[in-house]
Amino acid sequence: MTKHPKRIDGYFAETLYPSLFHAQFAPPWIDAVLRRQGVEPPRGPGRAPFRVADLGCGDGMGLILLAAAYPEGDFVGIDAMPAHITAAKRAAKRFGLANIAFHCTTFDQACARAFAPFDYIGAQGVIAWVSLAARTSVYDFAATHLGPHGVLTLGYNTMPGWSEAVPMQRLLWALGATAQGTPAARFDAALARLKAHIAVGGQGVPLARVEALEAMRKDLPADYFPHEYFNENWQPLWSGDVIAPLAARGLDFAGLAMFATARDDFCLRKAQRQALANVRDVPAREMLRDSFLNTSFRIDCFARAPRPADDNGRMQGWLAATVTVDEANYELKTAAGTLRFDNAAARAILAALANGPKRLCDCADYGSADMLNAADALLAAGLILPADPPQALSSAADALNAAIVERRKRPDIAARIGLHGVVRVSSMKKGQGAPSADALRRAGLTE
Numbered sequence: 001m002t003k004h005p006k007r008i009d010g011y012f013a014e015t016l017y018p019s020l021f022h023a024q025f026a027p028p029w030i031d032a033v034l035r036r037q038g039v040e041p042p043r044g045p046g047r048a049p050f051r052v053a054d055l056g057c058g059d060g061m062g063l064i065l066l067a068a069a070y071p072e073g074d075f076v077g078i079d080a081m082p083a084h085i086t087a088a089k090r091a092a093k094r095f096g097l098a099n100i101a102f103h104c105t106t107f108d109q110a111c112a113r114a115f116a117p118f119d120y121i122g123a124q125g126v127i128a129w130v131s132l133a134a135r136t137s138v139y140d141f142a143a144t145h146l147g148p149h150g151v152l153t154l155g156y157n158t159m160p161g162w163s164e165a166v167p168m169q170r171l172l173w174a175l176g177a178t179a180q181g182t183p184a185a186r187f188d189a190a191l192a193r194l195k196a197h198i199a200v201g202g203q204g205v206p207l208a209r210v211e212a213l214e215a216m217r218k219d220l221p222a223d224y225f226p227h228e229y230f231n232e233n234w235q236p237l238w239s240g241d242v243i244a245p246l247a248a249r250g251l252d253f254a255g256l257a258m259f260a261t262a263r264d265d266f267c268l269r270k271a272q273r274q275a276l277a278n279v280r281d282v283p284a285r286e287m288l289r290d291s292f293l294n295t296s297f298r299i300d301c302f303a304r305a306p307r308p309a310d311d312n313g314r315m316q317g318w319l320a321a322t323v324t325v326d327e328a329n330y331e332l333k334t335a336a337g338t339l340r341f342d343n344a345a346a347r348a349i350l351a352a353l354a355n356g357p358k359r360l361c362d363c364a365d366y367g368s369a370d371m372l373n374a375a376d377a378l379l380a381a382g383l384i385l386p387a388d389p390p391q392a393l394s395s396a397a398d399a400l401n402a403a404i405v406e407r408r409k410r411p412d413i414a415a416r417i418g419l420h421g422v423v424r425v426s427s428m429k430k431g432q433g434a435p436s437a438d439a440l441r442r443a444g445l446t447e
Contacts, residue, residue: 047070056125067097194210243286321353
């Protein structure tokens, strides 16, 4: 095979990972996940000071958005690629952010470094793409550096949803290793050769999988695909094999950060829920649940010494709308069928959020059970999003927003800083181009 030398412990390191913001790793989203599971978030109520670490932070833009939005927070980005950290430090300096630091180091080296305890540690797209040793170091870092009630959030490819795609990745990885040119060109060549292989009778890779991958290329930057598929240690994981080693380190599974699949009664049939009710072992239960749903990706939260929270905390939570009452489609297709929730409470919540984010308890009064059920359905459908209490924007936030607007034609940083935190603007009126002024206002943003 032709050797392309830029690898870090087998991980593809020839180009920068595209700048992306993952809302599920922001404090208000994680707090909403925890409260829904009856766990008190690390920050407590309001906008108390907090500390965040991002493992595998890439070029740092996601973390930089949070640092600009939350001057009360301290942020640390860790990545082993020198080019990532150079870009991150340059951007942090450009926007005058004093509450963020970046370190070029491997995860095992980071474990031995002295950091003040973190309230939130995140690793998106890391543990299923790196070696077992590096994955273990991510777990060890969290066990060592999380504060007394801290939370770890992990996003990773999972089995069994990736089962039939495993041979596709291995073939793309092998074919790309023998190709020439830029990483994007090598990926194009590998994909073309794989399609030709299937056309003459190649087995193991359904053509539909390849066609789905081609469709994704219309929406994602070209450099995303080599980072996803050209890794020696690429391996989708069973959720139980993540949950068990973290539990052994004192970090309890505290819920899915993906609202669409978080509630069993939303996405599982009655017989499936009854089958799971008899499974007390958490790793086994989550693996069986993933089997019912054919799960291919998870974002999981793990809490240290979780403190109990009640429904009052959820009612105090801030929410933002992505659509109006009339724009909303009050149903969600799930593996169990279609969830329909066109009811008075759901409509009242969207109506109350039309002019900007509010606390759930300030939206309407249909009783907490009805309000919480309606909010769960709206969150699952992406019609509302978690938010934070309002806070005036810093000069860094204003400058960063202006820079993002200048490059809005790019598909990467589809986010903006508002009075209520960072919002992914692509979640509003998908496919409609730049959000309207009304859509921005609903999310607590301004043009």
